[in-house]
Amino acid sequence: GLSLTPSLFQCTNKLFLSDGATGLQIKEFARKNAANALSVGNMVMGMASILSSINGHHHAACWLVLIGYLLDLADGAVARRLGACSASGAKLDDFADFTTFGIATALLLRTSDLLDNILCMCYVLIVLFRLCFFQSGIPFVFRGLPCTYSSAFLASASILSGGNLAMRRVVAVAMILFMISQNFYPHDRVLESQAWKKAVFAGGIVMVFCSSFPPACVYYLLWSVSYILFPTSLWSSKV
Numbered sequence: 001g002l003s004l005t006p007s008l009f010q011c012t013n014k015l016f017l018s019d020g021a022t023g024l025q026i027k028e029f030a031r032k033n034a035a036n037a038l039s040v041g042n043m044v045m046g047m048a049s050i051l052s053s054i055n056g057h058h059h060a061a062c063w064l065v066l067i068g069y070l071l072d073l074a075d076g077a078v079a080r081r082l083g084a085c086s087a088s089g090a091k092l093d094d095f096a097d098f099t100t101f102g103i104a105t106a107l108l109l110r111t112s113d114l115l116d117n118i119l120c121m122c123y124v125l126i127v128l129f130r131l132c133f134f135q136s137g138i139p140f141v142f143r144g145l146p147c148t149y150s151s152a153f154l155a156s157a158s159i160l161s162g163g164n165l166a167m168r169r170v171v172a173v174a175m176i177l178f179m180i181s182q183n184f185y186p187h188d189r190v191l192e193s194q195a196w197k198k199a200v201f202a203g204g205i206v207m208v209f210c211s212s213f214p215p216a217c218v219y220y221l222l223w224s225v226s227y228i229l230f231p232t233s234l235w236s237s238k239v
Contacts, residue, residue: 035079036089039096042071046100053107058163061108062155066220068100069152070205076187094131101151102127108158109172111165119172126176134180140187149224150175156221178228185227 045068052061072093079089106123109116127147134144154171161167204223207216 032082032086034082035075036092038071038075038078039089039092042068042075042093043096043099045071046096046104049100049104050107053104053110058108059159061104062159065100065104065108065151065155066216068096068104069148069155069220072097072100072148073201097147098127098131101147102131105147105151105154108154109168116165116169119169123172123176126179130179142185142187144181144183145175145178145185145228147179149227150179152220153224153228156217156224159217160221 045064049061049064049068052058052064075093079086102124106120106127109120109123111117130144130147134142154168154175157171158164158168204216204219207219
């Protein structure tokens with residue numbers, strides 16, 4: 001009986017050590033993939049928005065694009081905070097952006113009219129062109145308006161106008177022109193910056209999930225307008 005005691009202690013120690021190692025592996029996996037999970041969530045919102053548009057649920061499609069917008073603002077900050085930036089994560093983020101802010105947003109413009117379908121395809125191509133070729137060469141600086149903001153602006157304007165077709169067309173054309181412009185926009189590192197930006201971002205989340213939707217649309221419309229018109233005065237300050 002006594003001879004079994006050391007073996008029992010050894011087995012117990014191995015078990016606890018194994019559990020500890022497994023716990024560390026789980027934590028490390030979570031650290032490395034937290035931002036990727038947000039990107040996947042963004043992509044899921046985009047796919048859900050696409051299905052909503054196809055089934056004629058325009059307001060739901062706009063709402064899902066705005067949820068994707070919130071997730072996209074968070075994923076980069078989470079990756080940098082956790083030290084989990086990677087090339088594969090950047091590619092996943094681009095795929096998610098193209099799904100939500102390219103295809104899903106473009107489908108908000110789709111009707112049975114040929115010109116609207118052409119505008120829809122042009123929007124998708126411009127977003128693809130931006131993601132592939134519109135690099136400023138300056139860290140945390142974009143050349144042309146990021147597609148994230150153009151999508152938030154278009155979705156918010158569409159809901160506030162009651163899905164007005166003329167409004168959607170005008171806003172879409174304006175956003176396309178901003179996206180291909182040569183203007184420089186700073187990266188809005190909202191979750192890593194001043195307390196007022198974090199508070200504003202948190203307020204937007206509360207509006208989306210805990211209040212009626214139109215106030216949230218006004219909120220994100222104003223947020224996008226301020227970014228488009230006053231990028232250097234509001235968004236380029238030290239983080």
